[in-house]
Amino acid sequence: MGNSPSALPPLTPKPNNVKLLYFNLAAKGEPTRLMLSIGKVNFEDKRVPFEEWPQLKSSTPFGQLPVLEVDGTTIAQAGAIERYAAKLAHLYPSDPLSAAKVDQVVCFVDEFLPLFAPTMGITDPEAKANAQREATEKLKPKLAKLNEMVEKAGNGYLAGSKLTYADIAAFCYVCFLLSGMFAGATMSVLDSYPALSNYRKKIASLPEVKAYYEKQSDRDTFKP
Amino acid sequence: MPNSLRLLYFPHAARGEPTRLMFAIGKIPFEDNRVTSQWQELKPSTPFGQLPVLEVDGTAIAQAGAIERYAAKLAHLYPLDPLEAAQVDQVVCFIHDFLPPFSSTRGISDPVARADAQREATENLKPKLAKLNEMVEDAGSNYLAGPKLTYADIAAFCYVSFLLSGMFAGEL
DSSP: OOSSTTOTTTTOOOOOOOEEEESSSSSTHHHHHHHHTTTTTTEEEEEEGGGGGHHHHHHSSOSSSSSSETTTEEEEEEHHHHHHHHHHTTOOSSSSSHHHHHHHHHHHTTTHHHHHGGGGGGHHHHHHHHHHHHHHHHHHHHHHHHHHHHHOTTTTSSSSOOOOOHHHHHHHHHHHHBSSTTTOOOOGGGGGOHHHHHHHHHHSSSSSHHHHHOOOOOOOOGGO | OOOOOEEOOSSSSSTTTHHHHHHTTTTTOOOEEEEEEHHHHHHGGGGTSSSSSETTTTTTESSSHHHHHHHHHTTTTTTTTTTHHHHHHHHHHHTTTSSSSHGGGGGGOOOHHHHHHHHHHHHHHHHHHHHHHHHHHHTTTTTEEEEEEEEHHHHHHHHHHHHHSSSSSSOO
């Protein structure tokens, strides 16, 4: 009677064939890439060029990327894919209450990217830059909140005493949004949030994270 | 199983209902605390200044998605197998997209502008309902994420029923 209702069944085998399809961008693909890498799960990291997307779109479950193909089963929706990858990588607790603490952080950081997504479709460069600067201003109170969450986290991890999906999501989304891709959103924004800035460096310096990013290009903000 | 569960949310369905329903299905006793006038006082003590919040033996969990998934696990409505769970999660992610265009209309003070915004949100909901309809058709005799009732079905049922309850201007 001791097992919690959601303990991973023993001996969950690693899947044989895993293929992630996403654009050549960090955004919603990165937490999955990093977690599969941390979990030493072999996967094909397919980067779909934008020109190929219109052809591929109708074959995806929701007309969106990312999509994860696992031994013939297709999973869509970034959140679902990430949580699956987190479980494979042992970055998601089996205890429901501990998992809820991870999920609540993830729900919160999931609010960050949508601030910027509407700016992607703006064609006029000046209007786009203005919209992105405005999005950066809206991001700041959320970064302030995340900074406070880091300060309150006794162990230095956002949900519990170890690295979890919560840390990977926060790290990836912050590093991506402040990568300089969006007007006004650069790493200097973190100067106002010292605890968060140190936390980013700490996660980036973890051996498994550092090793992954040593092999990636266009991920300067993900490096220590 | 925790000793005490207390859900704090407003009286309406919205983001509290899937949790309420899953606890009921799982026959899990909980205090269904419907917050009204006490909200302004209560707000600063909540983790993100929002409801719902679920107090589990004194620990506060915030964020509707986190609370729902926790309730689903207690009620045996969330698979143990990670790949099966992912199939539930993908439906839930899709359904969770339904609410925000409506919740953002609540902040519009002018009633005419608010009704217009809600009508627009209703129009934008239609293709999502069409997609959900297709998912139900594709499921055949199964539920939305496999052969048994799961969190996916509860989320879909609750959010659709709430959005079409007549609370928001718009014809469907």
